[in-house]
Amino acid sequence: MMDPIPRLSEVLYVGLCRKIGTPTEVAIRRDVKDTREMIIKPVNNHKGCAGMESGSHREGFRLISSDIDIMLWFCNYKLITEISQSRFYNTSKHIIMLMEDSDTPPGFVRLRLLTPLPYIGMVPCLVFLNGGAYLSSLLWREHYFQHRIKTVPNPENVRIHGPCSSNFIGPIEFDVAYCLATFPWPKLLGGWIERCHRHTWPPVYVLEKILKNECHCMPIGSKVDVTPNELEWRLSFSQAEQQLVCTMNHAQFLCYGLLKIFLKEVINCAEDKLLCSYYMKTTMFWMMQLGQVRWCPNNLLDCFWKCLKYLLHCVYRGVFPNFFIPQNNMFMNKIVDDSRESLLQQLYQYYTMGVSCLLSSPTLRSILEPALSSPSFVLSPAEGEFISIANLDICGIREFKRLRVPAQHIWESYLYLKSINALFRFSSSPHQLLLLQYYTAQILVRLAFIMTNSASYCTHKNIYNLDTKICGMLKMAARLGTVPYLLYLALYYYRTRRYDKAVRFSNLTKRKLLDDFIIYQYIFDKQRYNKTVGNLSLSRRMGLVWVDDVYLFHNVPCIEELFLEQNVSQQNGGQDQHLPPFVIVEMLSVLSHYRLGNRSQCLQSLTDLQTLLLYDDGTYVPLYTRDLSWQVLGICQQVVGDLHGALRSYEESLRQEPFQGIKEATYFRTECVKQQLQRNVYM
Numbered sequence: 001m002m003d004p005i006p007r008l009s010e011v012l013y014v015g016l017c018r019k020i021g022t023p024t025e026v027a028i029r030r031d032v033k034d035t036r037e038m039i040i041k042p043v044n045n046h047k048g049c050a051g052m053e054s055g056s057h058r059e060g061f062r063l064i065s066s067d068i069d070i071m072l073w074f075c076n077y078k079l080i081t082e083i084s085q086s087r088f089y090n091t092s093k094h095i096i097m098l099m100e101d102s103d104t105p106p107g108f109v110r111l112r113l114l115t116p117l118p119y120i121g122m123v124p125c126l127v128f129l130n131g132g133a134y135l136s137s138l139l140w141r142e143h144y145f146q147h148r149i150k151t152v153p154n155p156e157n158v159r160i161h162g163p164c165s166s167n168f169i170g171p172i173e174f175d176v177a178y179c180l181a182t183f184p185w186p187k188l189l190g191g192w193i194e195r196c197h198r199h200t201w202p203p204v205y206v207l208e209k210i211l212k213n214e215c216h217c218m219p220i221g222s223k224v225d226v227t228p229n230e231l232e233w234r235l236s237f238s239q240a241e242q243q244l245v246c247t248m249n250h251a252q253f254l255c256y257g258l259l260k261i262f263l264k265e266v267i268n269c270a271e272d273k274l275l276c277s278y279y280m281k282t283t284m285f286w287m288m289q290l291g292q293v294r295w296c297p298n299n300l301l302d303c304f305w306k307c308l309k310y311l312l313h314c315v316y317r318g319v320f321p322n323f324f325i326p327q328n329n330m331f332m333n334k335i336v337d338d339s340r341e342s343l344l345q346q347l348y349q350y351y352t353m354g355v356s357c358l359l360s361s362p363t364l365r366s367i368l369e370p371a372l373s374s375p376s377f378v379l380s381p382a383e384g385e386f387i388s389i390a391n392l393d394i395c396g397i398r399e400f401k402r403l404r405v406p407a408q409h410i411w412e413s414y415l416y417l418k419s420i421n422a423l424f425r426f427s428s429s430p431h432q433l434l435l436l437q438y439y440t441a442q443i444l445v446r447l448a449f450i451m452t453n454s455a456s457y458c459t460h461k462n463i464y465n466l467d468t469k470i471c472g473m474l475k476m477a478a479r480l481g482t483v484p485y486l487l488y489l490a491l492y493y494y495r496t497r498r499y500d501k502a503v504r505f506s507n508l509t510k511r512k513l514l515d516d517f518i519i520y521q522y523i524f525d526k527q528r529y530n531k532t533v534g535n536l537s538l539s540r541r542m543g544l545v546w547v548d549d550v551y552l553f554h555n556v557p558c559i560e561e562l563f564l565e566q567n568v569s570q571q572n573g574g575q576d577q578h579l580p581p582f583v584i585v586e587m588l589s590v591l592s593h594y595r596l597g598n599r600s601q602c603l604q605s606l607t608d609l610q611t612l613l614l615y616d617d618g619t620y621v622p623l624y625t626r627d628l629s630w631q632v633l634g635i636c637q638q639v640v641g642d643l644h645g646a647l648r649s650y651e652e653s654l655r656q657e658p659f660q661g662i663k664e665a666t667y668f669r670t671e672c673v674k675q676q677l678q679r680n681v682y683m
Contacts, residue, residue, distance in 0.1 A: 006298035008371055010381055012358075013254060013297035015367030017384030020257040023250045024387050025395045026060040028431045030246065032399040033058055035423070035432045039405065039439060042419045043412055048075050050181065054238035056277060059245045061257060062398075065264050067173035069164070071216060071238060079111065079182035079217065091115045095122070097135060097180070101188060105222040107328035108232040111135040111180070127231060137163075137219035138230035144178040144219075163220040163234065179236065181214040186235065189215075192324045201289045206247050210240045223333040237324050244285060250385070251295045255303045256284045258364070262304075265361040267346065274335050274343050282330070283307050285323040297381040301355045308357075312347045315340060389534040390526035393541060396431055397482075397519055400438055401548045404576055405446070408555055410454070413447040430538050437539060441481030445488045448473045449556045452495065467496070482546040483512050484581035490588050491550075491559055499592040506588040513547065513581060520547040520580075521619050549578040549625065561591065561635050564669070565628065565662045572661035582612060582620045583629045590636040602640060609633055610645075613652075627656035631666060638673060643680070647673050 021029070033053060044050050052058075055069030078094045080086055086096050099109040113126065113133040125139040141163060148165040149155040158167040164175035196207050216239075221232030248256065259280040267275055284307065287293050293306050314320040314331070318340055322328040335343060350357035358364045371377045387395075407413040420436050420443075428436070448470045474489040490505035512518075517529050533541055552558050552566055554575045569577055586609035593602035613621060613633055621629050634649030650670045654663065 005301075007378060008368065009298045009300040009302070011371040011377065011379050012258075012364070012367055013251065013300050013381050014379040014384030015364075016254040016257060016300075017250075019261075019363065019367070020061065020063070020254060021395075022385050022387045024385070024392065026250070026253065027429070028392075028395050029060045029062070029399055031429050031432045032396075032403065032435055035428070035435045036403050036405075036439075038423055039416060039419050039436075043407075043415045045075060046415060049073070050075055052239065052242075054242060055175070056260070058242060060253070061260070063257070063260065063264075065260075067175060069175045069177070069238075071177050071179050071236075073179050073181045073216065077180050079180055080114075081182075081184065081186050083114070085184075086114055099182060099186060099217070101186065104229075104232055105224055105328070105332075106188070107235050107322055107325045108222045108229075109186070109217060109235065110231050111217065111233055129231070134231050135233075136230045137221055137233050140178070141219040148176060163218040177218060179219065180217045180233070182217060183214045185211060185215055189324060191326075195289070199289045199291060201291065202244055202247050206243055210243050213239045213243075215240065235325070240324070241281065241285075245281070248284075248288070249295060251297055251300060251303065252284065252288060255295070255300060255307065256280065258300070258304050258358075259283065259307055261363050262308075262358065262361055265363060266350070266357070270342075270346065272339060272342070274339055279311070279320065279330070280307075282320070282323050283311055286310065286321075289323075301358075304358070305355050308347070308350065312344075312351055315344045315347055388526060388530050390524075390529040393519060393529075393546070394522050396434070396538075397542075397546050397548065398522075399431075400435065400546075403435075404551070405439055405443055406554070406575075407443060407446050407450075410447065410450055413443050413450065416443050417447075434538050434542060437480050438482070438542070441477040441485055444473045444477040444480075445485065446553050446556060448477070448488070448492065449553060449558055452492065453557055479543070482542055482548050483518065483544070484509060484547060484550050484584070486512075487550050487581055487584050487588070488558075491584075494588055494592055495559060497595075499595045502588050502592045503596070506585050506592070509581065510585045510589075512544075513585065515545065517545045518547045519545055521622065523619055547581060550581050550584045552577040552579065561639070562632075565631060565660070565665045568663075568665040569661045572664075577628060577660050577662075578625050579628055579632065580621050580625050583609065583625070583632055586612065587632050587636060591639060594640055606636055606640060606642075609636065623657060624659040627653050627658055627666075628660040628662060630656060631662060631669075634666075634669065638669070643673050643677050647677075 020026075037052065041050070049072060051070060051072040053068065053070055056063070056066040057068045076094050078089045078096050079099055080096060081099050083098060089096055094115070096114045097111040098114055100112055101109045104110060111134060113135065122135075125136055125143055126133045127136045127139070128134075141160065145158070145160055145165045148167075149158050152158055152167055158165055160166070161175055163179070164177040166173060166175045168174070193207070193211070196202060197204075202210070216236040217233035218236045220234050221229035222234070245253070245256070260277050263275060263277060263280055287303075287307055287310060288295075293299075293303050295303055315335070318329075318331055318336065320330045320335075322330055331340070350360075359368065371379075405416055407416055417440065420440055423436055424433070451466065451470055470492060471489070474492055478485045478489055486505050486509045490502045490509065493499070493505065494502035517524060517533055529545075533545055536544070552562060554566075554577075555570055557563050557566055566577065586605050589605035590602055590609065593599075593605060610633060613626075613629055630649050630653035634646040634653065637643075637646035637649060647670065650666050650673065653666050654670075
């Protein structure tokens with residue numbers, strides 16, 4: 001039996017800080033997400049759409065099982081709770097729908113169209129009933145499922161998951177839901193608001209912030225019958241849940257993470273995975289509002305135990321009330337009869353074990369075993385919350401590398417820059433300010449190449465003025481961005497046939513990449529890093545030692561030799577392509593020296609590139625870039641005349657995981673090389 005003593009709770013707290021994240025790391029993750037949403041919101045509004053990320057990834061978790069949930073909705077759909085509210089909207093611009101909840105289960109509504117028939121694309125999603133037109137959740141979900149199949153790199157992996165279209169990009173699962181937003185909140189939430197005031201949780205300022213935002217209607221019906229009702233839409237409170245999670249202190253957040261780990265590694269090890277992490281989140285909300293738990297590091301085991309007892313009690317009753325609408329029993333037609341009995345026996349078994357049931361989890365066992373084997377083993381909660389400069393920077397660059405600003409047009413780029421400029425005026429955290437700087441560099445680079453591809457040259461003066469602007473933007477981006485941003489300037493000089501300058505800037509970048517303290521794949525001497533660059537400002541460290549991939553922007557050609565790969569990737573639904581800076585440096589060196597006639601330097605760079613790909617263990621050429629990296633080597637070999645080497649490199653590219661969606665381009669280049677070899681035989 002493992003007693004829930006403060007010592008073990010504190011050890012568990014420190015272990016979970018290291019596994020899930022310290023308060024500083026979680027704050028950085030949320031700051032980055034918040035800032036990105038603020039940047040893209042004006043552009044999305046201009047396009048007539050809106051979106052948000054929800055789920056565990058948005059809440060600040062980075063567990064292996066943390067998926068990314070994205071909700072998208074259109075601004076011209078206006079959902080109202082009373083017909084009188086329709087007077088606030090312009091029927092020529094807005095599609096007005098009435099939310100009907102009089103004949104639906106708690107937590108579900110029907111959406112009746114009040115305006116004349118809208119654009120033709122919506123008509124297939126309508127069902128006519130009793131003289132009214134209703135929006136079908138089933139037809140809506142199917143319509144956007146087909147849309148998603150056409151826009152992702154591997155459409156065969158897309159599947160319907162509840163109200164979402166789900167697919168994997170690498171190891172991460174993406175759930176995308178096309179939903180509808182409603183403001184003001186439905187009347188049936190009056191009871192929840194009253195309960196919040198009665199229990200004084202969440203705090204009044206948080207409640208007011210929640211009520212200023214929308215709630216959403218998700219395209220899935222209730223399961224009161226065997227099949228979901230296609231006219232019903234489920235009310236979703238993802239924005240509110242996000243705000244509630246952000247009000248948690250770190251002990252509460254770690255207890256939530258502890259429940260998620262226990263669910264994944266212990267409860268759901270059974271064949272039937274009856275529970276999901278949303279039940280764990282709801283459990284946390286109820287326990288926090290009821291105020292019967294003391295949430296602090298030295299009481300973490302007791303916090304977990306009371307949450308487990310609440311979950312067991314709900315399974316015993318067969319009722320799991322939704323936090324916002326308690327009348328909505330989330331176990332309804334999901335956990336009933338034999339499945340409920342099986343789950344009850346499983347949870348009761350853990351209950352009889354006491355908190356020692358945590359040892360059934362490999363992750364939690366590894367945290368607790370040192371303290372159990374040695375009664376003198378003690379860790380202060382402060383040891384878990386401390387984070388070095390090196391680890392702080394790793395956290396920051398990991399978050400930055402995940403985020404791209406999808407500007408495809410000049411006007412979009414200007415709107416993003418305007419949005420960033422406005423955000424600079426508000427007081428922000430250091431990482432929010434750094435992200436604004438990082439995004440500015442990213443947008444300047446993208447804008448420079450958009451202008452390069454869209455310009456129509458008329459006079460020498462126009463050419464000179466445009467070139468001056470583009471070079472100025474790329475130099476500014478190099479000053480603001482990470483180490484590889486100099487390579488975008490080198491790419492531009494190569495694109496405009498200034499090969500000597502392309503070589504100069506690629507060599508300058510190469511020297512920087514040889515620094516002992518660069519952060520690329522996070523393998524470096526952290527102690528030396530802290531001593532050497534730890535006293536520099538965050539912005540300075542980003543410019544000196546942070547290294548991320550070089551991106552070939554979606555629908556924005558950067559270098560002529562890779563136009564084919566970009567086009568093929570785009571046709572396959574791909575987004576920006578990634579290349580390691582170490583590969584780009586050698587590629588530019590090979591191609592530029594070849595154009596300049598420097599054969600010895602060209603062949604040396606080609607050898608360096610081939611050696612890098614043959615012997616790298618993933619440190620400099622990550623798995624997700626290897627297909628395109630081998631393709632680059634093949635292109636370089638083909639350019640300099642090594643056709644047999646090019647053929648081997650293209651074949652090696654085909655053997656890699658197809659992360660970049662360029663297989664058709666590789667097949668095409670392979671055939672071209674074979675034909676060229678045949679012609680050489682007959683000559």
